[in-house]
Amino acid sequence: MGTKHHIPFLDLKSLDTPYRDELKATVCAVIDSGRYIGGPEVESFEHTLATATGTQYAVGVSNGLDALRLSLRAAIELGYIHRGDGIIVAANTYIASILAITDNDLRPILVEPSPDTYNLDTSLINEAIAHAAVHGITVSAIMPVHLYGRTCWDAALAKAVERHRLFVIEDNAQAIGAQSEIPGISGTHVTGGLGHIGAFSFYPTKNIGAIGDAGAIATNDERLAQSVRALANYGSDRRYHNIICGYNCRLDTIQAAILSVRLKYLGEITAQRQANARALDHALLSCDTIIRPEMPSYAPSHVWHQYVVRVKPRPDDSDASLDKRRTQMRHALETLAGITTDIHYETPPHLQPCYVSTLEHAPLTQTIRLAASVFSLPIAAALPLESLKALAKVLSQC
Numbered sequence: 001m002g003t004k005h006h007i008p009f010l011d012l013k014s015l016d017t018p019y020r021d022e023l024k025a026t027v028c029a030v031i032d033s034g035r036y037i038g039g040p041e042v043e044s045f046e047h048t049l050a051t052a053t054g055t056q057y058a059v060g061v062s063n064g065l066d067a068l069r070l071s072l073r074a075a076i077e078l079g080y081i082h083r084g085d086g087i088i089v090a091a092n093t094y095i096a097s098i099l100a101i102t103d104n105d106l107r108p109i110l111v112e113p114s115p116d117t118y119n120l121d122t123s124l125i126n127e128a129i130a131h132a133a134v135h136g137i138t139v140s141a142i143m144p145v146h147l148y149g150r151t152c153w154d155a156a157l158a159k160a161v162e163r164h165r166l167f168v169i170e171d172n173a174q175a176i177g178a179q180s181e182i183p184g185i186s187g188t189h190v191t192g193g194l195g196h197i198g199a200f201s202f203y204p205t206k207n208i209g210a211i212g213d214a215g216a217i218a219t220n221d222e223r224l225a226q227s228v229r230a231l232a233n234y235g236s237d238r239r240y241h242n243i244i245c246g247y248n249c250r251l252d253t254i255q256a257a258i259l260s261v262r263l264k265y266l267g268e269i270t271a272q273r274q275a276n277a278r279a280l281d282h283a284l285l286s287c288d289t290i291i292r293p294e295m296p297s298y299a300p301s302h303v304w305h306q307y308v309v310r311v312k313p314r315p316d317d318s319d320a321s322l323d324k325r326r327t328q329m330r331h332a333l334e335t336l337a338g339i340t341t342d343i344h345y346e347t348p349p350h351l352q353p354c355y356v357s358t359l360e361h362a363p364l365t366q367t368i369r370l371a372a373s374v375f376s377l378p379i380a381a382a383l384p385l386e387s388l389k390a391l392a393k394v395l396s397q398c
């Protein structure tokens with residue numbers, strides 16, 4: 001095809017070009033202050049994040065996994081949930097969601113995703129809770145994961161939460177800035193503020209990224225906020241006074257300062273990704289070898305952390321043949337169109353070596369089929385028109 005473009009899957013360095021001077025200045029200011037843990041930068045960032053999420057409290061922590069772990073630990077300490085309880089979670093999530101659950105001696109109740117939204121199929125929640133009860137497991141919580149940037153919060157989920165009085169911890173690692181059409185428990189429409197507590201990751205590749213690891217929680221529950229803050233700081237409520245056996249999971253000052261700069265541009269970063277998604281959708285409109293991700297009717301409900309397509313199944317396809325065609329498609333895109341793609345995720349958590357022989361679950365055929373057929377196109381930066389055309393042409397011939 002002779003395209004002159006090479007499109008990497010994600011190029012953080014070039015994405016940062018418009019912000020580089022401001023980011024450097026903020027790092028210099030932290031060095032000049034001589035204060036590297038805590039301080040006004042962390043407080044200011046927490047305030048900004050709480051405001052953006054529509055919650056009263058935000059607490060910066062070391063990373064997204066710790067935000068999830070500490071949230072669940074705090075809920076246990078406060079008696080909202082108990083060790084051994086079941087937690088409803090999508091089976092096709094990133095493994096960190098599941099690790100946070102098992103790390104707290106809780107049980108993941110894996111639920112199949114909907115192939116349209118790639119999010120937990122909310123029509124299956126009641127059945128999953130009933131099934132767990134048969135096995136003697138009390139389900140006391142749900143972890144909606146807003147996977148790929150798409151809000152996982154609909155009427156069925158809200159109803160199940162009310163009916164079963166579930167504690168709601170959102171995994172908002174991929175969806176900062178997304179919204180729901182219907183309000184959450186605390187009345188806000190913004191992900192991370194829909195449930196009782198929301199966990200954020202600022203891993204560098206997320207829509208808002210630190211220059212290293214970082215995370216946060218947001219909540220309207222003062223006790224949860226205080227508990228997470230204490231747990232992240234050796235379990236101390238004040239200096240050298242430890243009320244609980246905690247961890248060291250604090251947010252670095254330098255990361256907080258970087259994140260305050262980034263958050264200022266959340267609106268434009270999100271708008272760019274949404275425009276990129278529309279451009280990809282338009283370019284792939286007549287391509288019948290793949291299935292495009294559904295464009296939600298309520299645009300703010302998707303912030304496009306990933307743009308995930310899947311190989312269109314033929315009547316005789318097996319998971320293995322889908323996987324094989326996916327490899328061919330990705331190879332053709334790389335060699336003929338210069339477009340690098342990625343897979344989120346090739347192996348679901350329950351099939352990972354660390355869980356495969358220990359985690360109990362219902363059959364997860366949808367999860368396994370998606371794992372065999374999804375792949376992600378570059379979404380963070382706009383593709384040149386020539387590459388959009390090459391993308392459609394190459395995929396149509398696969």
Ligand SMILES: *Cc1c(COP(=O)(O)O)cnc(C)c1O
Nearest residue numbers: 063064065094096097173201203
């Ligand atoms: C990235 C991610 C996490 C973990 O965040 P880290 O900051 O990398 O620890 C958790 N859940 C999901 C869905 C993620 O994508």
